[in-house]
Amino acid sequence: xxxxxxxxxCSLHGTAREYDDSIRAVxxxxxxQLHELEDWTCCGASSAHCTEEELAIDLAARNLAIxxxxxxxxxxxxxxxxxRFKAAETALREHPEEVRFPYRGNxxxxxxxxxxxxxxxxxxxxxxxxxxxxxxxxxxxxGCLTVRPPKITGVREYENPQHMDRMMKLLGAEPLPWxxxxxxxxxxxxxxxxxxxxxxxxRLLSMAKDAEADCxxxxxxxxxxxxxxxxxxxxxxxxEDDDLPVLYFTELIGLALGHKDVKKWLGRHITDPIKxxxxxxxx
Amino acid sequence: MKPSEQIVQSRxxxxxxxxxxxxxxxxxxxxxxxxxxGCPVAYAMDLLPNQVLRHIEYDHREKVLGSKTIxxxxxxxxxxxxxxxxxxxxxxxxxxxxxxxRSGITPGEKEIPLFHAxxxxxxxxxxxxxxxxxxxxxxxxxxxxxxDAGLGWKMFRKGxxxxxxxxxxxxKKVQDIFEDFEKRERT
Numbered sequence: 001x002x003x004x005x006x007x008x009x010c011s012l013h014g015t016a017r018e019y020d021d022s023i024r025a026v027x028x029x030x031x032x033q034l035h036e037l038e039d040w041t042c043c044g045a046s047s048a049h050c051t052e053e054e055l056a057i058d059l060a061a062r063n064l065a066i067x068x069x070x071x072x073x074x075x076x077x078x079x080x081x082x083x084r085f086k087a088a089e090t091a092l093r094e095h096p097e098e099v100r101f102p103y104r105g106n107x108x109x110x111x112x113x114x115x116x117x118x119x120x121x122x123x124x125x126x127x128x129x130x131x132x133x134x135x136x137x138x139x140x141x142x143g144c145l146t147v148r149p150p151k152i153t154g155v156r157e158y159e160n161p162q163h164m165d166r167m168m169k170l171l172g173a174e175p176l177p178w179x180x181x182x183x184x185x186x187x188x189x190x191x192x193x194x195x196x197x198x199x200x201x202x203r204l205l206s207m208a209k210d211a212e213a214d215c216x217x218x219x220x221x222x223x224x225x226x227x228x229x230x231x232x233x234x235x236x237x238x239x240e241d242d243d244l245p246v247l248y249f250t251e252l253i254g255l256a257l258g259h260k261d262v263k264k265w266l267g268r269h270i271t272d273p274i275k276x277x278x279x280x281x282x283x
Numbered sequence: 284m285k286p287s288e289q290i291v292q293s294r295x296x297x298x299x300x301x302x303x304x305x306x307x308x309x310x311x312x313x314x315x316x317x318x319x320x321g322c323p324v325a326y327a328m329d330l331l332p333n334q335v336l337r338h339i340e341y342d343h344r345e346k347v348l349g350s351k352t353i354x355x356x357x358x359x360x361x362x363x364x365x366x367x368x369x370x371x372x373x374x375x376x377x378x379x380x381x382x383x384x385r386s387g388i389t390p391g392e393k394e395i396p397l398f399h400a401x402x403x404x405x406x407x408x409x410x411x412x413x414x415x416x417x418x419x420x421x422x423x424x425x426x427x428x429x430x431d432a433g434l435g436w437k438m439f440r441k442g443x444x445x446x447x448x449x450x451x452x453x454x455k456k457v458q459d460i461f462e463d464f465e466k467r468e469r470t
Contacts, residue, residue, distance in 0.1 A: 010412035015443045041410045041457050047402035050358065050380050055464045059406070062460060100463070148360035149371070158364060184323045184359035191421060192394040193355070194431070196327055229434055268441045270434075 004110075005070045006034035007063060007085075009078040009221075010042055016078070016221035018265035022250040023077050023112060029257050030124050034075065037066055045080035046188035046222075049087065058100055060088035064109075065101035073108040075115055077250075079220040080187075082111040083145040086152045111153075113146060113219035113249060117163040122170055130258040132172030135280050139213035140164040140175050141204065141246075143223040144184050158182065164249060168217065171256045178211040180204050185226040201226050202239050214276050215245045217252060224248060229270045245273030255282060297344040305378040311368040312336045318362035318372050328352040329391060332362050332372055335379075348383040351391035352376075397424055403461075410457040413448035 004027075012020035027034050040063050048056035064085060067074040076082040086109055092099050115121065147158040155161055161182065165175035185204060186197035204227060208216050218224050227246040234240040246269070255262050255277070263283070266273050277283040302309060312333065319331035329351040330338065338347050347353070353376055362372040380399075383390060390396050401420045405412055418435070422428050438444050 010414070013411070013449060014414040014445045015438065017443065039451060042406045042412050044406065047399040048406070050377055051384055051396075051399050051403065052464065053377060053381060054467070055403075055461070058460045058464060059457070062456065144357075144359040144361075149363050149373075184357050184361070186324070187357050187359075188398070189324075189355075189357055189395070191418070192398045193327070193392075196324055196355070196357075199326075200323055229438065232434070232437075268443055270437060270441065 002032045003072050004032060004034055004075040004115075005037050005067050005072045006075050006077075007037045007040055007043075007067070007081060009076070009081040011078055011080075011221035011225075015225050016248075018268045019077060019221055019224070019248045019250060021261065022248060022254050022259075022265050025259050025261055026116075026250050026253045026257065029128060029254075029259060030121065032121075035070065035072065037063060037070075037074070039066065043081040043084040045078075045084045049084065054098070056084065057088045057091050057098065060084045061092065061099065061101045061103050064088060064107055065103040067107045068103055073110055075110050075112055077112040077219070077221075079111060079113075079143065079145045080222060082109065083152065085109045090152060111146065111219070113142075113164060116249065116253065117167050122167065125253060125257070126170060129171070129256050131256055131282065133168075133252060133256055133282060134172050136173040136277075136282065137212060137214045138168050138173050138175050139178050139208035139211055139216045140168060140181060141208070141216045141218045141223060141227070142182050143218065143220045144182065144187075146219065147182055164217065164219070167249065168252070171252060173252070176211045176213055178207055178213070180207045185223045187222045187226070190226055197226050198230055198234065198239075201230050202234050205231065205234070205240055205244050209242065209244055213244065214280065215247055215273060217247050217249050219249050231271045243271045243275075245269065245271050245276055247273055297342045297347075298340055300382070301339050301375065301378055304382070305371070305375045307371050307375050308368075309336050309339060309370055309375060312340075312366075312370055313368070315367060317365050317367065321361045321365050322356075323359060323361065324355050324357055327355050332356075336370070336372070336375070339375075344386075345388055347379060348386045349388045349391050353379045353383060354390060354392035354395040394425055397421070407458060407461045408454075409448050410451065410454035411449060413445065415444055415446065416448060 008020050044056045044059035048059055093105055142161050147153055147155040147161050150158045168175040186200045190197040224246055251265050314333055316333045319325050319333050322332055356376040358373050360373045405417045
């Protein structure tokens with residue numbers, strides 16, 4: 001049994017509920033105990049770092065201080081929160097005089113995709129797998145903050161990352177080579193310059209389709225929202241014709257482990273993934 | 284002597300202000316344009332990222348702080364990782380946005396800074412982001428009530444929209460963080 005503190009972040013209590021549900025469910029199956037961080041508050045993403053740098057560090061540091069008290073590593077499923085925590089960790093290491101919380105920089109901060117790609121966790125998944133995801137062709141979409149900036153994420157293959165690809169291969173699926181793994185989806189611009197986000201997501205979707213993907217897989221709630229929810233409009237504007245479902249990597253682990261709630265998670269997506277998975281004989 | 288010290292001539296220049304605040308030696312830029320070539324949103328900018336750096340060096344404060352570019356930048360860090368001179372351009376964009384808000388110069392993009400202000404207000408008042416409150420707040424300012432209404436309804440039916448914010452007791456602690464910060468800013 002492995003114990004981790006868990007910081008769900010605001011999105012996972014709202015639009016990314018299925019990510020929250022699936023990560024908790026999958027962890028339980030793998031004997032990983034998640035303890036939701038008591039009394040957590042917003043990390044400040046997407047806005048604090050853009051406009052008030054010091055405030056951004058404080059908002060993140062408050063949560064890091066709570067996590068440090070638990071003496072457990074901190075698991076963060078949202079990559080925007082993860083990036084803010086790591087940025088605060090780095091800034092406070094360089095300027096310890098600016099620490100305004102009882103925080104000494106001793107919390108290992110782990111992004112969920114990185115954690116689930118660790119060898120021991122992969123071995124555990126393999127051991128308990130009941131359904132290989134054979135025949136499922138996947139465009140692994142890492143997005144920006146999963147890999148960049150590498151001085152914060154520590155990812156070495158930041159132009160062509162492989163860890164999600166390795167995980168999908170282990171699940172029995174076929175990760176495809178494609179050139180848009182780490183291209184930006186526009187993130188929070190969706191609320192104000194929706195036109196930009198539509199242009200970027202349309203390009204991502206069409207490139208994944210060119211690679212002949214059955215679905216896109218991600219570990220970022222913002223990438224998921226942007227890619228999953230805008231397909232209807234793109235179709236109406238005749239910029240895209242077919243649907244391309246977008247899944248969280250935890251949902252696919254859940255499917256491979258035979259979790260009973262997979263259908264419930266997938267039922268919350270705007271672009272239906274169940275059709276494709278049924279066609280492949282996986283549901 | 285560090286290059287940053289060598290090149291900054293006037294201590295009161297816009298250039299020295301940005302170099303000092305960001306910690307980035309942007310004078311090392313030799314205009315190779317790699318940042319702009321890889322920027323996914325360059326097409327929507329009025330100044331390309333490499334042009335922003337050059338305008339800073341020329342002390343064109345109003346042009347830079349009033350540009351669309353600093354708000355359009357999505358902080359994807361493609362420019363920062365590819366810069367051959369290791370200039371963290373995305374970080375400079377953060378510094379510029381912070382300065383732009385305080386400058387009184389009319390921003391080149393109207394809604395994006397408004398979104399960030401509403402976002403921070405929501406954190407301050409609620410401690411966490413409740414997405415529906417954020418959207419309604421933003422709409423009350425932009426007056427564009429119909430935008431994404433259909434999509435919102437679809438998401439509601441899928442159980443993706445949480446109607447009420449979570450109840451927890453730390454809201455006040457977050458207000459304290461904001462108030463401390465505002466106090467430090469004033470002094």
